[in-house]
Amino acid sequence: MKSKISVCILVKNAQNTIKECLESLKSFDEIILLDNESSDDTLKIASEFQSKFDNLKIYSSEFIGFGALKNLAISYARNDWIFSIDSDEVLEAKAIDEIENLSLNPQNIYAMPRKNLYKGQWIKACGWYPDYVLRLFNKNQAKFNSNFVHESLESKDLNIVKLKNGLRHYAYNDIYSLIEKMQRYSTLWAQQNSGKNSSIFKAVLHGGFKFVRDYAFKKGFLYGYKGFVISFCNALGAFFKYTKLYELNSKKPSVSLIITTYNSEKYLEQVLKSVQNLDYLPMEVLIADDGSGVATKNLIERFKSNFPCKLRHIWQEDKGFRLSQIRNKAINSAVGEYIINIDGDMILEPNFILDHLKFAKKKQFLQGSRVVLDESQTGFIIQGGDTSEIKNFKSKRNILLANLIYKSSAVRANFFKKRDFIKGIRGCNMSFYKSDCDETGGFNENFIGWGREDSEFVARFLFSGGELRRLKFFGIAYHLYHAENSRAMLEENHQIYLKTIREKRVKWR
Structure with missing residues (x-):
């Protein structure tokens, strides 16, 4: 053949057709055969052909998608002109003569008619006819897209020229x-x-x-x-x-539920009981313990004996309020794809996990619902009462309101161009993909004492390209009443937060 054309073929277990395919191509300057882990006699047949015709070069690759494989095969070709053919196709003799007489123009892609055969019969129906396929092109002007399947050529302003003769396609034998x-x-x-x-x-x-x-x-x-x-x-x-x-x-991602706690056994006990009553369980529950004593350890051990999923105790020495550190330890230890974090004073509504998963997305921080209980309601729960008996508008699951608030609540990094503080960020009920958390380096361990650690994490999450969404009337958790934490470190922590905003930091270290 006078034109310098490289043929590119992908093969996988094509022992029934590869010989006839190669025989129809032997007049071409070069044949690139890229094998995708064949387990039959395909490579043996190809090697026998190679011993007779030195224009065949054989390569191999794992499956990376049809588009990517075809581009890989093209990368091995020495010629600019590429003829792409499948291993179950045969180039007809008249088509070879027609290609031989072409004045190849780089601005053209040449399409060929294909005869699709079922059990040897040419089927001119069922959407199989007419069937023109783009097969001859200049690799400097066109390439395949990256589709896993149904790959196609991508080009800019090229002309499609239809040839009269083409391919015989052994589509299916049975x-x-x-x-x-x-x-x-x-x-x-x-x-x-x-x-x-x-x-x-x-x-x-x-x-x-x-x-x-x-x-x-x-x-x-x-x-x-x-x-x-x-x-x-x-x-x-x-x-x-x-x-x-x-x-x-x-398909739902695997979930690690992290519960933070510190010497609050009577609250933690109620939280763990609510986990046992969930309609959909996480794959594991991690108790992120900021230095509790032996009573908390004994409580966890007691629950482990009949807990419905894996229960793990992640503990660190008591050196003051170090919430960020213990959260990071738990997150790093978690094996789930999706992290849901609650405080150890949050009683979970039975649909809690499913509600979070319904709205879970990559690059999204989800702020869940919190129903605040007063002192009498908290006493009622601790004495064995059921949260379903607590009448509160916020405690009613409502998918319509949940969707409306979710869709209208998006906050992204451009928020900080006008303001510096996002209200209502509470780590007591939040969720995100672990991989997205990893991009930020987790929670900022420079925070000591209560305040702003959650807001600062969200800010860095947004600067990493993520967004905040709010989940109301879904993902409900009941906050048990207790005395507020000391706010002695709030101003110092707020300055750490403001520095993150000014510097648009993604990682805290």
Whole structure:
């Protein structure tokens, strides 16, 4: 072939088609074969071909997505012109002659018609025909996108030129191979589109529409049982794409619930009892203990014997109020993806964990609801009373109000251009992804004594690119009454907070 063209092929377990594919390409200047961990005789067949034709070069890679794999194969090519072909395709002789006679223009991408075969029969229906695919291009002008599946060429203002001759595509040999590929591609598609909206209704709608379109409007009925099988499997593919995406989006991160405490056994006992009554449990509960005595240790040991999830005691020596340090120790020790932090005087409503997870997002600090109890209500709870008997407007779960407040409460770093203090930041009920916390270095351990450690953490969280959202009427916890902590260090701590704002710090050290 007079034109210097490099052929790029991805292969994985293609022993049935790779020989015919390579034979159709032997006249090209260079063939790059990138193997994706084949376990059959694909590489053996390719090596036998290589012993006869030195234009074949064989490389290997783990699966990194089809788009990325194709770009990797192109990076090995020595020529600017690339011909991309799949391992189950064969370039027809007339197409080789047509390419040979082209005056290749870098501003063009050349598309080829493809004959899609099922059990050896060319199917001109079911959405398989006509099927033009972009295959010949200049690598300096175009490349593949990074899609895991359904990758495509990206280019700027290039012309698409359709050739007359093209490829024979051994799409599927039987129902098994059709279903197998459909399952794999639908899984990759769901992973690629993670986070996008999906529902079972959308899955049914897309699947039903796909079958009607391919079998009726795309004339699959003209091909007997083959047309029905193809149309039905196409519909299943659409259904499973959206179903798998729905399940993937519904997958909950693992949760570590951190409870801070200091010599408050009677309150901590009520908190742990409320954890036992949760409708959805965290994977672990960590008691972040800022130096309590043996009574707290004994209480935790007593609960461990029949606690419904893993219960761990993270303790540090009592050297004064060092809340940030003990929080960091607990967070660093946590194995969950998502951190929910409460104080040891917060009684949890049964839906507490589920409510936080419903609104959990990466790069988001979530401030949960606090229902403040008075002294008599607190006594009622400690004596065995149920929080459901406490009549308080704020204690009523309301998804409509929760959504409204959540959507309207976003606070980002630009807040600090006009103001320097965000009201209502309370560490007694908050949640975030552990990985996002790690980016900030955790809580600022320069804070000694009560005050501003939560606000300063949120400020750095926002400067790291995160946002604050408020959760009201959801994620409810009841705050037991007690005497307020000493505010002796508040002014000094406030100055640490203001310095973080001025310097727009992300990490505290």
